[in-house]
Amino acid sequence: MRRVALVAAGVTRFGVRKAGLKDLIWEAGKAVFGSNSRVRPKDVEGLVVGTVMPERTANQSHIASLAAECLGIKPQRLSARTEHMCASGSVAIRYAHSFIASGLADLILVLGVEKLNLPNMDEALFNMGAGVDRDWEACYGLTAPPCFALAAQMHMTKYGTTEEQLALVSVKNHNHAKKNPYAHFQKGAEIDQVLCSKIIATPLRLYMCSPITDGAAAIILASEERAKDLTDKPVYILGSGQVVEGFSLASLHPDYSHWPPMKKAAGDAYAMAGVTPEKIDVAEVHDCFSIAEIIAYEELGFCEKGEGGEFVARGFSDYGGKVVVNPRGGLIGCGHPLGATGVAQAAEIYWQLRGEAEERQVQGAKIGLTHNNSGMGEHLVIIYGAG
Amino acid sequence: MALDKMTDLYLRTSDPYPLQSAAFNGLHEFYAHLREGRLTTTRCLGCGSVCWPPRRFCPECLTDKFDWVDLPKEGTIHAFSIQEAGAPQGFLAPLVFAVVKVEELRIFSLISCSEPKKIALGQRVRFTTLAVTNEPGGEKRMLHAFEPF
Numbered sequence: 001m002r003r004v005a006l007v008a009a010g011v012t013r014f015g016v017r018k019a020g021l022k023d024l025i026w027e028a029g030k031a032v033f034g035s036n037s038r039v040r041p042k043d044v045e046g047l048v049v050g051t052v053m054p055e056r057t058a059n060q061s062h063i064a065s066l067a068a069e070c071l072g073i074k075p076q077r078l079s080a081r082t083e084h085m086c087a088s089g090s091v092a093i094r095y096a097h098s099f100i101a102s103g104l105a106d107l108i109l110v111l112g113v114e115k116l117n118l119p120n121m122d123e124a125l126f127n128m129g130a131g132v133d134r135d136w137e138a139c140y141g142l143t144a145p146p147c148f149a150l151a152a153q154m155h156m157t158k159y160g161t162t163e164e165q166l167a168l169v170s171v172k173n174h175n176h177a178k179k180n181p182y183a184h185f186q187k188g189a190e191i192d193q194v195l196c197s198k199i200i201a202t203p204l205r206l207y208m209c210s211p212i213t214d215g216a217a218a219i220i221l222a223s224e225e226r227a228k229d230l231t232d233k234p235v236y237i238l239g240s241g242q243v244v245e246g247f248s249l250a251s252l253h254p255d256y257s258h259w260p261p262m263k264k265a266a267g268d269a270y271a272m273a274g275v276t277p278e279k280i281d282v283a284e285v286h287d288c289f290s291i292a293e294i295i296a297y298e299e300l301g302f303c304e305k306g307e308g309g310e311f312v313a314r315g316f317s318d319y320g321g322k323v324v325v326n327p328r329g330g331l332i333g334c335g336h337p338l339g340a341t342g343v344a345q346a347a348e349i350y351w352q353l354r355g356e357a358e359e360r361q362v363q364g365a366k367i368g369l370t371h372n373n374s375g376m377g378e379h380l381v382i383i384y385g386a387g
Numbered sequence: 388m389a390l391d392k393m394t395d396l397y398l399r400t401s402d403p404y405p406l407q408s409a410a411f412n413g414l415h416e417f418y419a420h421l422r423e424g425r426l427t428t429t430r431c432l433g434c435g436s437v438c439w440p441p442r443r444f445c446p447e448c449l450t451d452k453f454d455w456v457d458l459p460k461e462g463t464i465h466a467f468s469i470q471e472a473g474a475p476q477g478f479l480a481p482l483v484f485a486v487v488k489v490e491e492l493r494i495f496s497l498i499s500c501s502e503p504k505k506i507a508l509g510q511r512v513r514f515t516t517l518a519v520t521n522e523p524g525g526e527k528r529m530l531h532a533f534e535p536f
Contacts, residue, residue, distance in 0.1 A: 056400065120476070122474075122475060122476035122477075123476050125473055125474070125475040125476065126401075126403070126475035126476035126477065127475075128475065129403065129475050133440075134403075134405060135405040135414075135440070136440045136495060137495055138403065139403055139404045139405060139519075139530055140478075140482070140484065140495075140496065140497045140530065141403070141470075141474055141475050141477070141478030141482055141497075142484060142495075143473070143475055145468075145470065145473060146468040146470050146482075146484040149468035150466040150467070150468055150486065153466055153467070153468065153508075154466060157508070198471065198472055199469075199471045199472065200470065200471065200472050200473050201468045201469065201470040201471070201473075201484075202468050202469045202470075202471070203468075204468075206472075209473075248440070248495065249486050249493070249495045250439050250440060250486070250492070250493045250494065250495055254465070254493060256466060
């Protein structure tokens with residue numbers, strides 16, 4: 001396999017945006033090409049677009065070709081759209097990685113984009129139900145919060161994880177987002193604010209949930225040879241793993257606080273990269289709900305099973321701790337524009353490993369990790385290393 | 388009424404429920420059984436496995452031959468969450484979502500109850516049905532649910 005590097009990255013402002021789908025695509029295009037003057041749209045050989053529901057939110061399919069036209073790209077090697085609910089962006093990166101690693105292409109742009117907010121918020125929430133089984137789950141009004149609430153209930157029952165520990169993830173990520181000009185929320189949060197916010201789905205409160213957010217992000221990947229011409233500081237993909245074991249609540253591991261496919265995906269990524277969890281300096285993990293970040297510490301091997309609550313409470317996942325988790329503010333602070341999230345995570349790691357993350361910089365970061373999931377049984381982990 | 392007469396009234400993308408009639412759903416008998424007050428699932432005629440939810444292909448013995456079996460009408464709450472805010476269009480909070488253990492199967496469902504705060508892990512619940520909006524064409528639609536007793 002050939003080595004593959006990130007050579008450019010750009011992110012739009014995330015939030016309730018006064019913008020349509022194409023506006024977000026244009027903004028991400030300007031941002032990514034603006035980050036590296038040596039790459040022009042006409043040079044890009046392939047495009048992969050991670051997006052979940054433009055059919056529902058903009059009445060628009062055929063997204064890859066639409067985005068190519070918006071950005072002035074004429075794909076000669078690869079043009080595809082990936083839809084894998086909340087992990088769509090990372091799946092797009094894995095496609096691009098494999099195409100370049102195999103020699104089928106040398107330069108691919110990965111775009112993640114999602115316009116979720118609509119004139120009617122209840123419809124935006126209704127659309128999120130399209131991500132669970134319509135016949136057996138979504139028909140009751142199920143969306144993501146109650147699913148992850150089951151994990152929280154089990155983690156609290158089994159390991160004694162507390163509501164305060166769940167809240168501390170939110171406090172950390174909101175405070176990180178304060179330093180991120182692209183984040184949905186930039187005011188920070190105090191623990192009382194989190195603990196006094198309304199219940200969404202017991203035991204998860206509003207501040208423990210990622211919001212409904214619009215946004216887009218783009219990165220450009222290149223073969224090692226091309227990367228050397230395009231930047232002095234390429235950021236290499238060292239390894240990745242993707243494991244899917246179960247879609248519906250009926251078929252997942254019966255202990256919802258235990259995510260074996262995440263451990264497996266991480267293990268595959270660590271083995272391919274030739275690194276161990278202790279070597280990770282900075283991680284962008286999928287905190288769609290605060291419980292997910294606590295379980296991520298455990299399944300990624302940052303701490304033992306059941307100790308995730310303690311890990312955040314002792315500051316181990318913050319600056320000055322063992323590994324800085326979610327420096328950009330995570331999904332809780334940045335928001336979660338589905339298809340854009342995985343790509344925005346990669347962009348953050350790109351900046352971190354190049355020393356360009358400004359106020360959010362993790363000093364001396366050399367190895368970074370991203371984790372993107374699309375439900376409790378579906379995980380994708382990518383490990384990056386500075387050139 | 389023929390479906391083509393309904394096109395100006397019905398949009399599939401805003402209907403939260405499965406289409407349950409034989410015209411649209413190979414598992415239509417499940418719903419016919421619900422209307423008779425029966426909770427059923429498929430049993431594979433190749434290997435005998437009983438699974439939830441019902442299915443029409445067995446990944447173990449690769450058959451597509453199934454029959455229907457009745458499930459016990461009682462189970463216990465394996466995990467639950469009460470949604471108090473953020474319910475999607477067409478649904479009203481509070482909603483009590485639960486995974487109910489019925490023998491070895493885990494069945495996701497709504498718990499019908501007037502006092503959600505009394506729901507507890509391990510609680511016994513029994514099968515009931517929920518009537519939802521009719522299918523275009525007029526066929527009645529139902530979902531399975533559970534209730535405390």
